[in-house]
Amino acid sequence: MSEFVEQWGRYETQWEGPRGGNPFCDVSLQAEFSYGNRVVPVAGFYDGEGVYTLRFMPDRVGKWRYVTHSDVPALDGRRGEFTCIPASGGNHGPVVVRDTHHFSYADGTPYVQIGTTCYAWVHQGDALEEQTLQSLRAAPFNKLRMCVFPKDYLYNRNEPFLYPFERDERGVWDFTRFHPPFFRHLEQRVGQLLELGIEADIILFHPYDRWGFATMGSEADDRYLRYVVSRLAAYRNVWWSMANEYDLMRDKTVGDWDRFFQIVQETDPYGHLRSIHNCRQFYDHGKPWVTHASIQSSDVHRVPEWRTLYRKPVVLDECQYEGNIERHWGNISAREMVHRFWQGTVGGGYVGHGETYLHPQDILWWSKGGVLHGESPSRIAFLRRLLEEGPCGGLEPMGPWGARQGEAFFLYYWGVHQPAEWTLDLPEAKRYAGEVIDTWEMTRTPLPHPVSGKCTMRLPGKPGMALLLRTIG
């Protein structure tokens, strides 16, 4: 127990308590964290072997106090305090929605989502998982979609190393008993992502299951959600994704998904981002507990439509993956992946990467992590650098070819179109420096002179070109 915790860091404390019976179900442990007159209710959790843990992420600098409530005397009425000190270095807090369609960190620093997906990477064992972390360190991604549960699917038949629940000698799962080593491992990986500046989009349910975790029944589902949230919510880089491809989980109704959102919302003291990902049928992202639309679609040109429809950030988490497998969702070219990133970006949305190249040991990035083989990540990194050089606000689409941030920043992108000239209609009162960008070759060619007002300029007349304009002075 440290007396000093940085803002959006983790305060953690533990006590010994009952081991008998089923502590996961039989023992209640709640705390009230207070800052002046403000009180934040926080659930503790049983971490096995008689240990009960309380985790908390303070969001204000200053003195925090807490008191526990439990039906077990040893855990009840426990009090403590710590001092929250300013965040250090790269710690900007959790990501929140800003300006309707965009994100920022809690301290106001813009967050330009550049996602990728490694669904089952935490189930691959230390060697591969550490290789994945190495790859992420050099990659452009600042969000990773990842499942809690193991995965049973094409190229994913290997057993996980740890399971989230206990089972008896006959192999029957006991969904009332969580397996703390599994969760400690998950937390380690989430914490390592945090150190890399990567948001962990935690996928709570998914349909690709042979163990029964997709069909536990509502009582077990709800208990599981509360347990996961009580353990993980204090990690500032956590996002909650109710599901990958929720609509393929025939066992659950829309009412179940609504309830899951509500449970997470009421259990999470920090209001981390919440979404749900579709296969074919969209969930109604307009519902109030959804913070942003998480979409699977290859209709990238529809991003502006979804923005208007939902009035929330649009994250096109899955627009098919760079790769060469037989499935249509896993074999687009690197150029097409890059194209979709740019197209979604000038649509005012955020795009997710994935990679599915055939591998002799079935180590495909999209599910297991490992090494990136594709040609899109370097181009996505180039795009990220351009966007992060831009102004603080997000991009607002303007017609099919471009996006703007007020009058400060314009970004055009033409995709498979290759105009050799283009007429700009810029504010008369401002002057702009421009760069012609080859999105594939990653070149930036400054315009020979500033532009302003209505003017026609020459372009290279090649596909995959973009134009970036920024106010001067």
Added chain:
Amino acid sequence: MSEFVEQWGRYETQWEGPRGGNPFCDVSLQAEFSYGNRVVPVAGFYDGEGVYTLRFMPDRVGKWRYVTHSDVPALDGRRGEFTCIPASGGNHGPVVVRDTHHFSYADGTPYVQIGTTCYAWVHQGDALEEQTLQSLRAAPFNKLRMCVFPKDYLYNRNEPFLYPFERDERGVWDFTRFHPPFFRHLEQRVGQLLELGIEADIILFHPYDRWGFATMGSEADDRYLRYVVSRLAAYRNVWWSMANEYDLMRDKTVGDWDRFFQIVQETDPYGHLRSIHNCRQFYDHGKPWVTHASIQSSDVHRVPEWRTLYRKPVVLDECQYEGNIERHWGNISAREMVHRFWQGTVGGGYVGHGETYLHPQDILWWSKGGVLHGESPSRIAFLRRLLEEGPCGGLEPMGPWGARQGEAFFLYYWGVHQPAEWTLDLPEAKRYAGEVIDTWEMTRTPLPHPVSGKCTMRLPGKPGMALLLRTIG
């Protein structure tokens, strides 16, 4: 007047008649061509300077006779006959619909539509028009979309050399008086296309007008249609397109377009193909007088949907053009143009090319003709050769990746998808020779051995690849 005319050739005869008054309106001239007991009514036309012409395209080998009917004695009761001899060489007759979604020539030879567009080429003067014909001679196109009326639009401000109507000294058009030299010129060009084996998709109306031809009123519209049909229908390579972008002609109602179709249908003795082309809003191609859907759209993947909807051939006449102008419809890359041809083809439809590269004298192929500058025509020629090597029937789409002709011919195309392996599910009882095709590099790599039944094969894992399979023996 020749006594022998080949099947689907042109029989033509002329008489002197009245010059006074307005022969276009005042004189009626009809003929009945007969073959045995079969009678075909045909309208003659006034060709200026006292000359009245009757044109006829015989569709059966043997003896044909005719008799004229006119309210002018000099033209009434004229009789004649000729012998129709078998078609020679490349003359396969007019193109007709075959097997619901496809075309053939009247003699049963398959016709695989590979279109292009030179809207106003007949208004450019002899030098450029002859250059256009030279270009077409070396190009892969077997259909050309072309307007009767001159065009006023971007890159198209030059006056035509000839006009379809007379006008007075004040420049006021007389829509009751056609200008025969204009039509003789048009016919010359249509005849030259015929010699090149190119169907002339005659666009009867269009909105890009500064002369008033788009807003003549219904009486003049109808008279014009009858006159054009009476002059041109005997050219076997004529197709009738009621309009380019009919929905931009605000002056005309859907009822007008219905009537135009009906007038053409009742006036044309040969039942040439009839269609109408949209800008945004489709005409109902399901109406009985429409022979095929002529569509403008860049949603090439929807071709199978339109086939099902209309149960007619789908010709995607405009899916945007290879070029580099500022307009989105005129600046797709050559690769994208080629991609759309392949995508439409495996969708079971037919695609049209166009080219719009900036030119110092505004000579853009899509409107004026001239020289082809793009990189798509050679790839389109490659596709045409592959298709013409195929079986007689047209392609039926099967899912997003391929099309088939019964069990004889399979064509897969993956576009921006790049699978490195693919599982075929072919008939067990047949053996197939295959070729892996690079649609851009125009290479054909034979498979090392025949394939049959369910089998997984390796593919290059590159975008733009296709696979063609043909039964052996």
